[in-house]
Amino acid sequence: MPEPIHPSELEKVMKDVTNVPEPDAEFMNSLRARFIAEGHASANKNQEIKMRRKTFSQRLMWTLAVLALVTLVVLATQPTVVNALKRLFGYVPNVGIIDQSSQVRVLTEPVTVTRDGFTVTVEQAVLNGEKTAVVYTYSLPPDYVFPNASVSTTRAPFLTLPDGTHLDILQAVHVASSDCPQCYLRYLMEFAPIPASISEATLEIPDLVAIPDNTAPKDWKIQLKFKPADPSDIAPVIEQVVTPASTTVSTNAPTQSINTYGITNTLDKFVALPDGYILYGNTSWTEPAIPPYGVSSQLAVIKDADGMDVPFDYADAGMNSEPGELRVHWAYKVGTNFTAPLNLSFAMLASLPADGGSFTFDPGPNPQLGQKWEINQDVLVNNQIVHVLTAEQAGIEAGFFLFAMQSNSNIVGASVIDLDHPPLGGGGGGGGIPVAGVPFNSGFGYQVPIPQGPLTLTFTNVQLLLPGDWTLTWSP
Amino acid sequence: MENENPRRMDVDSRTVQRALAGDQSALAYIYDTYAKPIYRYHHSRVGNAADAEDLTSQTFMAVIEALPRYQHRNNFTAWIFQIARNKAMDHFRGNHRHGGIHESVADPAQSDALEAVIKHESHVRLKSILHLLDEDERELIRLRYTAELSFVEIAQMLGRKEDAVRKSIRRILDRLSIQMEAQNA
Secondary structure, three states: OOOOOOHHHHHHHHHHHOOOOOOOHHHHHHHHHHHHHHHHHHHHHHHHHHHHHHHHHHHHHHHHHHHHHHHHHHHHHOOOOOEEEEEEEEEEOOOEEEEOOOOOEEEOOOEEEEEOOEEEEEEEEEEOOOOEEEEEEEEOOOOOOOOOOOOOOOOOOEEEOOOOOEEEOOEEEEOOOOOOOOOOEEEEEEEOOOOOOOOEEEEEEOOOOOOOOOOOOOOEEEEEEEEEOOHHHOEEEEEEEEEOEOOOOOOOOOOOOEEEOOEEEEEEEEEEEOOEEEEEEEEEEOOOOOOOOOEEEEEEEEEOOOOOEOOEEEOOOOOOOOOOOOEEEEEEEEOOOOOOOEEEEEEEEEEEEOOOOEEEEOOOOOOOOOOEEEEEEEEEEOOEEEEEEEEEEOOOOOOEEEEEEEOOOOEEEEEEEOOOOOEEEEEEOOOOOOOOOOOEEEEEEEOOOOOOOOEEEEEEEEEEEOOOOEEEEEOO | OOOOOOOOOOOOHHHHHHHHOOOHHHHHHHHHHHHHHHHHHHHHHHOOHHHHHHHHHHHHHHHHHHHHHOOOOOOHHHHHHHHHHHHHHHHHHHHHHHOOHHHHOOOHHHOHHHHHHOOOHHHHHHHHHHOOOOHHHHHHHHHHHHOOOOHHHHHHHHOOOHHHHHHHHHHHHHHHHHHHHHHHO
């Protein structure tokens, strides 16, 4: 075995190799201005929310009381409006959440094949009506030497069924392998589902992934046998699917979904972990004017059955919206220290294109950072009045202006643009959960030198805080 | 190898409180401290400037939203990089859903942008070996050498013990060292 390179020398090379190009200065400055301005705006908004929370809570209490009464009437007259259906999902390590609505089968046992010192192990296979997932690892011989010319040709693995049918690989991802020190790679592959009547297949791996050509055996064939899964193979994941109650709004009814303005907020499933639960859900809408990602459901508070606030954190939702899909996915994690059921109260925000509306503003010949201008103009946007209150040159660099606005409608955010001048950056004030009627900020960044006024800012988008009580109730 | 992070990044609780109160100099300090490391981290994963800029923007906008929920335990770096990591994972998950096997196994260490900086033979050899690391190992390398996080920060971010992270990176380097030397032999 040759002497290894000194670690300090390798570390230096490593830093060089992992170096990346410097970011574009204009981008960095633009984002900096936006971050500072929106962070500033968010702080102001949060302060205002705190001050108004008490009043808001009182209004909310009365509103909820009325809505609960309405719901009771609806439920009394339409007892079938609320329906519940529970299905089981399962969680398999290195595979993830799987649907158990059809029979689930797994590998009878891991299969290991060794050739010329290379070891391939198929650790797991999970078969259901949706897909066939196969996880394999491989390790290299201890004396394996990487050639200088490392061209790797990887032909795709496939499954062969006993009747000769080939199932092509649909997708594949690396999976963490820190629990397997000898493994060079762990790989999760997905294929089309295998009929339940077939209990065997051959995994064919033409080339080991990322191994230089002609340095490892090719055309691996590994026999796989499947058996029905038993409870020890799959950790429980509990899915909750509840029929939406059309337009009912309530906190007291056992309703998991409510539907207003085409929006449905749904708690889909949860996973029980040793230290808590991950709650998975989605928010979908049918209104085509609201674009993909145009609805934001923000979890405001979780209270347990004793009325105590339950801390929560964001979790990995595990899936993204399809292109063009009017749905967003969310996930939150809670601990175990609570009294069930939990009430998850959401604020529901929707972004809609503005139908126009503009205002003018003249920063003068020499605008200063931190300088404020009174605007006091009312603008009609989407049939609602938005009062544009002030402008402020915010941030650290010149050119970024925050416009304070307020509306007595449910408009709680907006985006504006100067159609006559190229932007440095722009966007609505973000952060926190907005309250209707409370002033909000919208920013727009000009490239320097700042153009001479008067400048015309046109609304491009408004954000609405949708009415209703978006509370989901959940019990483990 | 055993030296701690040479570019110490630290945001104390007072700075966070000032940022939460809207103090622009505190927000600027946070941005100036982390913007480039986070950009580099994203670039090392996606391999192009456009996506790295997009992910960096997403990360900082998410920071504004999440800052009120931040609980200071001397772990701001781990916290903000966890946000960055989640954004990167979302990005790749979306690509994986529609990509074939070749996109899925594409190696961030083999990006075109990196090609430009690899000039020496030893770099080429190291690069050829780096792409054999699994995703966990590559992540450790990215966090340590591209984002330049300390062992403590990486440990906090990944929920592991500092010593375990230190040993893991040492093992990776030792293995790379042996493999590079073997190629020289």
